[in-house]
Amino acid sequence: xxxKTILKFGLxxxxxxxxxxxxxxxxxxxxxxxxxxxxxxxxxxSWITVAAFGLSAYWSLMYLRRHxxxxxxxxxxxxxxxxxxxxxxxxxxxxxxxxxxxxYWNWDPRETSIFLLLLxxxxxxxxxxxxxxxxxxxxxxxxYAVVAVATVPFLIFIVPRIYFSLHPDPLxxxxxxxxxxxxxxxVLYSSLLGFMAIFWWLYRIHLRLxxxxxxxxxxx
Amino acid sequence: xxxxxLARSLSVARKDWQVECRSLxxxxxxxxxxxxxxxxxxxxxxxxxxxxxxxxxLLWIVLLFAGxxxxxxxxxxxxxxxxxxxxxxxxxxxxxxxxxGLLNLWLLVLVECGVVPLFLVLMEPKLPHPWxxxxxxxxxxxxxxxxxxxxxxxxxxxxSRGALFAGLALPVLIPLMLSAIGGTKxxxxxxxxxxTHLLTLSSFDAVLMGAAVLLIxxxxxx
Numbered sequence: 001x002x003x004k005t006i007l008k009f010g011l012x013x014x015x016x017x018x019x020x021x022x023x024x025x026x027x028x029x030x031x032x033x034x035x036x037x038x039x040x041x042x043x044x045x046s047w048i049t050v051a052a053f054g055l056s057a058y059w060s061l062m063y064l065r066r067h068x069x070x071x072x073x074x075x076x077x078x079x080x081x082x083x084x085x086x087x088x089x090x091x092x093x094x095x096x097x098x099x100x101x102x103x104y105w106n107w108d109p110r111e112t113s114i115f116l117l118l119l120x121x122x123x124x125x126x127x128x129x130x131x132x133x134x135x136x137x138x139x140x141x142x143x144y145a146v147v148a149v150a151t152v153p154f155l156i157f158i159v160p161r162i163y164f165s166l167h168p169d170p171l172x173x174x175x176x177x178x179x180x181x182x183x184x185x186x187v188l189y190s191s192l193l194g195f196m197a198i199f200w201w202l203y204r205i206h207l208r209l210x211x212x213x214x215x216x217x218x219x220x
Numbered sequence: 221x222x223x224x225x226l227a228r229s230l231s232v233a234r235k236d237w238q239v240e241c242r243s244l245x246x247x248x249x250x251x252x253x254x255x256x257x258x259x260x261x262x263x264x265x266x267x268x269x270x271x272x273x274x275x276x277x278l279l280w281i282v283l284l285f286a287g288x289x290x291x292x293x294x295x296x297x298x299x300x301x302x303x304x305x306x307x308x309x310x311x312x313x314x315x316x317x318x319x320x321g322l323l324n325l326w327l328l329v330l331v332e333c334g335v336v337p338l339f340l341v342l343m344e345p346k347l348p349h350p351w352x353x354x355x356x357x358x359x360x361x362x363x364x365x366x367x368x369x370x371x372x373x374x375x376x377x378x379x380s381r382g383a384l385f386a387g388l389a390l391p392v393l394i395p396l397m398l399s400a401i402g403g404t405k406x407x408x409x410x411x412x413x414x415x416t417h418l419l420t421l422s423s424f425d426a427v428l429m430g431a432a433v434l435l436i437x438x439x440x441x442x
Contacts, residue, residue, distance in 0.1 A: 119391035
């Protein structure tokens with residue numbers, strides 16, 4: 001109990017220090033000026049969006065193999081958390097776009113990709129609300145998650161290569177080089193670690209709730 | 221059952237076609253939807269000069285939404301008429317998938333045979349590369365039908381099917397739609413490179429058909 005409290009306060013302090021460092025420690029990027037700050041929230045949210053999507057698809061696949069409702073619960077939790085991260089990535093990206101290109105939305109290939117991930121997450125969550133039976137809901141939503149993840153390589157790798165993109169070269173790029181100053185990278189990775197810890201924490205809370213619900217359902 | 225896989229799949233397609241011919245509900249609603257959408261677009265953009273880029277996008281919006289209106293019905297009909305358990309006894313999931321996929325493809329091609337020439341007449345785009353348009357339509361149809369048939373099987377077992385089908389299918393089909401629009405632009409002479417789009421469509425078809433084959437079993441046996 002004590003360790004958990006210390007970890008929670010540690011996380012709070014970590015995020016506060018990261019926020020202060022984003023404004024006072026990290027330098028401004030060339031051409032981005034004050035918009036540089038946005039990337040310390042936008043990039044971690046985008047990465048968590050994709051990771052949560054991958055985890056949701058993984059647990060969906062596990063459900064299709066083992067037919068264990070706990071796997072389905074994990075897939076649903078990651079989809080819901082991914083939806084939150086995706087909304088935050090879209091909003092922060094939109095703020096960046098307004099400052100950079102003068103418009104909140106330009107249908108740039110990367111904006112299109114993140115918006116479609118948002119739609120896929122929303123469709124998955126909506127599908128789950130449209131089916132009452134637990135086993136059927138688990139099976140059908142797992143199938144949808146796997147179909148959706150099969151199209152993601154097209155969204156992330158192929159479409160941006162066909163269409164012209166305004167988006168800055170991503171941190172993980174085809175040249176395998178990171179175009180970022182050392183202090184900026186320190187803040188960015190600290191932010192990523194902090195947000196990963198927050199989402200993991202949220203996942204654990206949701207999982208405990210889902211397991212309690214499943215146990216209650218089995219006891220009936 | 222003595223008949224082979226293909227024969228059983230064709231039996232499923234033939235059975236669905238006979239059901240369709242009795243009422244023509246799916247074909248007429250899809251065709252009417254496409255016609256109404258096309259007429260609305262033609263009236264709306266009639267007085268203005270619209271470039272081939274926009275026309276290519278408009279054509280695919282008409283075809284995609286007309287497809288959404290009709291292709292979701294194939295599995296839903298089995299559940300509504302309580303024939304799904306009987307069909308499960310007569311044919312395996314892959315045979316049902318192929319049979320219903322073939323019929324959906326046939327319905328989509330029939331609708332396109334009416335809508336695309338009408339679109340070309342009403343909107344008057346230049347068509348320097350008609351074969352590119354035909355190849356784009358053929359490749360896009362395969363991916364569209366593979367996705368729509370599998371998602372139709374999912375949606376048939378859920379509530380509020382109509383709205384849900386479009387909501388589930390659209391995000392998955394956007395890469396296909398973008399490539400199909402690219403190919404159509406090339407056919408209209410607005411873009412030099414059609415090969416990239418046709419290759420993307422082919423690989424997307426392969427992914428969607430693979431996903432449909434691998435995933436139909438848990439959906440149909442649910």
